[in-house]
Amino acid sequence: MKHPSRAMTIAGSSAGGSAGIQADLKTFQELDVYGMSIITAIVGRHPKTDKNVHAISLEAIEAQFSTAIKQVGVDGIKTGMLFSKEVIELVASLIESAPINHLVVDPVMIGKMNSKLLKDDAIEALKKYLIPLATIITPNIPEASVLLDHRSISTVDEMKKAAIDLQQLGSKNILIKGGRLEGPAVDVLFDGTHLTTFEAPRIDTVNTSGAGCSYSAAIAAQLTKEKNVDEAVLEAKQYITTAIEYSFSYTDVVGPTNHAAKRNYGNAHDIIVKNEKI
Ligand SMILES: Nc1ncnc2c1ncn2[C@@H]1O[C@H](COP(=O)(O)OP(=O)(O)O)[C@@H](O)[C@H]1O
Ligand SMILES: Cc1ncc(COP(=O)(O)O)c(C=O)c1O
Numbered sequence: 001m002k003h004p005s006r007a008m009t010i011a012g013s014s015a016g017g018s019a020g021i022q023a024d025l026k027t028f029q030e031l032d033v034y035g036m037s038i039i040t041a042i043v044g045r046h047p048k049t050d051k052n053v054h055a056i057s058l059e060a061i062e063a064q065f066s067t068a069i070k071q072v073g074v075d076g077i078k079t080g081m082l083f084s085k086e087v088i089e090l091v092a093s094l095i096e097s098a099p100i101n102h103l104v105v106d107p108v109m110i111g112k113m114n115s116k117l118l119k120d121d122a123i124e125a126l127k128k129y130l131i132p133l134a135t136i137i138t139p140n141i142p143e144a145s146v147l148l149d150h151r152s153i154s155t156v157d158e159m160k161k162a163a164i165d166l167q168q169l170g171s172k173n174i175l176i177k178g179g180r181l182e183g184p185a186v187d188v189l190f191d192g193t194h195l196t197t198f199e200a201p202r203i204d205t206v207n208t209s210g211a212g213c214s215y216s217a218a219i220a221a222q223l224t225k226e227k228n229v230d231e232a233v234l235e236a237k238q239y240i241t242t243a244i245e246y247s248f249s250y251t252d253v254v255g256p257t258n259h260a261a262k263r264n265y266g267n268a269h270d271i272i273v274k275n276e277k278i
Helices: 020-030 058-071 085-097 120-133 141-147 156-169 211-224 229-245 261-265
Strands: 006-014 034-043 053-055 076-079 102-105 173-176 185-190 194-200 272-277
Touching (some): 006 020, 006 058, 006 211, 020 034, 020 211, 076 211, 120 156, 156 173, 156 194, 185 229, 211 229, 229 261
Parallel strands (some): 006 034, 006 076, 076 102
Antiparallel strands (some): 034 053, 173 185, 185 194
């Protein structure tokens, strides 16, 4: 038997199972890669306070990472919620010490239920230490805007311009996710020479908690299988579009995407891919 490739998520725990570490591990499993997790923080809602993030010590983060590397090894990593500049600096140095070919950085800042997942003073550390190590970064529109000093981004053309400008931060590839715009769900990839758009129909649902987490985890999973970046993004876009098509909610809270949907029902929609040279 050939061993599956090995993917690691370094991210926060999201108790409801829709986002964060939980979404990443479900995605890895669905895509047939061996999943590992390094928990950086625990997000839990406290109805009577706004203290909904419980930090994990740097020592515990380092201990998880070295255990996973020694017990298993790693082919590709994705980072999600990192919360503080201290965690970002540590995670960047751990990643630099590991023999990996693929790093997906999802610059998670604010959750869909408005949890603050990154401190304001951590943004510079993200730019300085982690993004330059990335194979690809996957900001949504508000995150891309913050990384570009609060530039307004409200059209696909502005997403294209933003993707080109974000490459100056040092990541090889930039993928801006258009989930927050109206109209078709268009994501823009810039690889340094080409702009590629990946377009899916907009699905009429609010249940997209963890969509960005699952999408970046799916890209990481495909990269560990030695797919190139274009193939990895296309397959991940098919995966997340199908997971959103079959999303649901158990309560009146924004619900999860359906991680098993592609396995159970096959791809829900064709993705339109367009490519232009810059
Ligand atoms: N209603 C929707 N219909 C189809 N695709 C969507 C929808 N909402 C988000 N997406 C897609 O889901 C992926 C995650 O995007 P987004 O929700 O913007 O990320 P995040 O969770 O980081 O905010 C992207 O490919 C985006 O285009
Ligand atoms: C730990 C963690 N990471 C990431 C996210 C981001 O989720 P989303 O992709 O829905 O923005 C959340 C949302 O609450 C979270 O709790």
